[in-house]
Amino acid sequence: MILLLLLLASVAASAQISTPTMYRPQIFDVQHYDAAITFPDPTKKTIVGDVSITVKWTAGASKPSFPFHLRGLTIDSVFVNDVVSSAVTLGEASSDTMHHRVTLKNDVVAGQTDIVRVFYHGVMSDEGGSSPWGGVHYQDSVLYALGVGFKNSYVSSTQHWLACYDHPSDKATFFARFTVPVTPWKLASVGREVFTREPWPNGFAIYRWSEDHPTSTYLLTFAVAPYTKIEMSGVVPHVFYTLPRDSSKSARSFILVPRMTETFAKKYGNYPFDKVGYCNTQIGAMEHQTMISFNVSIAQKADSQNVTAAHELAHQWFGDCVSPLDFRYAWLTESFATYSECVWVEELRGFPIYLRAVAEKATAYLKNISKSEGVFALENFPRVDPSSNYPQTIYAKGAVVVAMMRAIAGDEPFFSAMKRYQSVKKYGTAVTEDMRDAVRPALGTRTDAFFDEWVTGIGWPQLHVNTDITGSDHVVTITQEQQKLHPTWPIFTTLPLNVVYTRNGFAGIDTIDAVMYFDSTGTLEFTCTQLLSVNIGTKCRSLVEITKTTSVFDFYEKNEASQTFTLAPNPANDSVTLSRIDGSAAIKISIVNERGATLLTQMCAQNESQCLMDIRSLTNGAYSIIIDDGKTPRRLPLTVTRGE
Ligand SMILES: [Zn+2]
Structure with missing residues (x-):
């Protein structure tokens, strides 16, 4: 028993925290954040914070330590179970794991909970760089936080305003009591607004928000502004925070959001949270759980189709309800949210327009994104320039990959797989394997090859389409030739290729519109009276490039x-x-x-x-x-x- 405890203690002492791209198991599991946060002057980005973190130990240990993140703010004091303690800071500010660590004075047993309370203050900052995203901004009379950075090393950026274990793997519930000056401010945040007291003596108002579903810290947010509130009903309450000057255009931009919620609920499973919320901010959009920070310029377009609103709403399933274990798996959120833009277009305008939306993503990837960002896999992509924490590749290529999944599986099996993924991983975290398991019944024997070729593999099929037109029937041979120039790209045996051709039928010429697959050598061959089109048709659009089209007179050679x-x-x-x-x-x-x-x-x-x-x-x-x-x-x- 003693030996075991000593062993565990040494493990705890040397434990490293997870990095943005490397989940490391910890001996604790944060259960809840209870925050009292004051913004004395939103225009100055000042904060006074008091956060109690409920830490549950998942293993026994002798005097273990608990790490938390807080960036650019001053820690005033730290308590463990109301007893004064202290924290040491580990790592430079540039480090992706810079954090503070408080060491307990007592031993712990598995299942025990302790409260770590952090008091802090200062002026909130953003991730820095030429076009900062993650962190806290004050622009256009809105003080708001964005939960991830595009260029910083640490990705999850809630540590710019909340003392927390800022890693997506550790989801916890959240309650906050925000205190802000009454005039002219309103405060929006995640979960349910449980109580608002306004005005409080001294000219301050108190807003209480509670997110009772486990949340990855990067999905927490707040926004303070002279907002007006637009409310709509639906399968859950919908609320939109907008500046008065934008309210009529915002009302139009968001008018179809309740129908979006219903649409995705039918496809992916019931809406997982208590409300749908959007708040207009200068930059965005960002899928904070139940309170999406939404780029005001998009809201001002008064475009009710609003595919960006659909993208962020779909994240409530892909990213928020089921979160990535770490940011190597960001494709599990962005590829599916981007694909959902096409699903929304399909709901509004039908399947042919859906196909066009998928084709546009494929073209954007092949013609622009792959050239500007380089060619890399959806999972565990590089993060240095010209890539970033969220490269366009995982959006555009990822969306087409999801569309191909659906094309292979068929509609009902595909959406059943999405529902299965949601229900199995609900309020938890996922890795690529979890998606692979969920879609296996839908993709069948193609499952493993599909993930190897499209998710962890790189590149795309480059096709040579050859038609032998000399006989009474034409012989079409389509060969994948990408390995001539790119030996590391795979042969894509799971490419669903929509081919349209004619052939002689009983009552004349029939037109065939079919999805075909390549053999293991990357060859596809069939006979027809005339080949009409490749990767055009009524079935699907895929990520392919037709690099060469030829006709050969084999007949003469004979x-x-x-x-x-x-x-x-x-x-x-x-x-x-x-x-x-x-x-x-x-x-x-x-x-x-x-x-x-x-x-x-x-x-x-x-x-x-x-x-x-x-x-x-x-x-x-x-x-x-x-x-x-x-x-x-x-x-x-x-x-x-x-x-x-
Ligand atoms: Zn997204």
């Missing part, structure tokens, strides 16, 4: 033209000569390109055994010479290479 005809020189430059053994008949010679278009024709007269052709009009490339004697057409390959 006639062994080379036995009676020779071509020289080949490769040719300005001219080429066709020689023939049998010159008894006149022949017609045509030069065609890879697509089958005829570029030059010339007659070769009877008894003329050598025909010289002027090919100066041809550009460098591969061609076919078609020899037609009126009986059997034959083909010879010709290459034109001309020095610059």
Whole structure:
């Protein structure tokens, strides 16, 4: 028993806290934050804080220590169970794990809870840099906090105003008593507004907010402004905080949000919290739990389709109800929220417009984002420039990857999988494996390959579409050629490719609109009367690039033209000569390109055994010479290479 305790003590003493991209198990589990926060003058970003943290020990230990984050503010005093204590600061401000640590004077047993209380004050700051995001801002007469940083090393940025164990892995309930000057301020925050007393003596008002569902700290927030409140009903109460000057445009921008909530509840499972809330802020949007900080310029557009509002609302399921264990798994939040923009468009405007929305994300990724950010995986992506804590890749590519999941699974199995993920991980945290488990019944035997190719793998399929148009049926061969230029990109065996083609049916020509898959060598082959389109159709849009389209006259090759005809020189430059053994008949010679278009024709007269052709009009490339004697057409390959 003693030995065990000593062993645990040494583990506790050397325990390192989790980093933004490396969850490390701890011997504690924060249960609750009870905060009394005063903003004496919102315009000056000043704060006086008093936070009691309920810490539950999950293992016994001798005099363990508890780490908490607080950045840019002064700690006045620390208590453990009402007994004065102290905290030491570990790490430089630039460190991704800079924190404070309070050591208990007593031993603890598993299941025991202690209250760590921190008093602090100061002027709240943001993450810094050229365009700060995470942390606290005062702009446009709104004092507000954004829970994550794009460029800082520590990501979770609630530590700019709340003393807390600021890591998404440790979710806790939250209660706050905010004190602010009565005039002209109103305060919005997370959860339920349980009580408001206004005015309090001395010209201050008190707002009490309670989030009774476990919350990752990066999803906590507040906003103080001369707000007016717009309320709407729905499956839960909806509340929108807006500056009076924006209230009519905001009312229009948010008018469809209750329908969004209903739509996502049908697709992903019941709305998991007590209310839906938005507050207009200068920068954003950010999916704080039940109080979304929403970029005022979007609210001012008065666009009721409001896909950004839909994105943030979908986060209440993906990110808030089920949070990432650490930020390597940010794709579990952003890819699904971005995909949900397409789901919302589908609800409003139908499936063809949904397909267009998915295709736009694919195009944005292939044409712009992959070029500006580089090519990397959705999970555990790089964070240095030109990437960041939230690169566009996990939004745009991620959304198309989720759309392909649905295309493979089918609608009902896909949305059942989403509901399963939500119910299994409800109010908890998740890693990629949890999503893989949830969608396994929907994706079946393709599950593991799908995640290996699209989530932890890099790149995308680059297709060569070749049509052999010589027979009565065309033979279409589509090959993945990305490994020629990118050997580390996989062959995508789980690419759902929407192909449209015609074929002869009983009553004439049928048009087939189908989803097809590649074999393990990255090849897909089928016959048709005519290929109409690739990655266009009514079924799905996928992340593919068609880099080459060709037609080949295989038929001519089979006639062994080379036995009676020779071509020289080949490769040719300005001219080429066709020689023939049998010159008894006149022949017609045509030069065609890879697509089958005829570029030059010339007659070769009877008894003329050598025909010289002027090919100066041809550009460098591969061609076919078609020899037609009126009986059997034959083909010879010709290459034109001309020095610059
Ligand atoms: Zn998002």
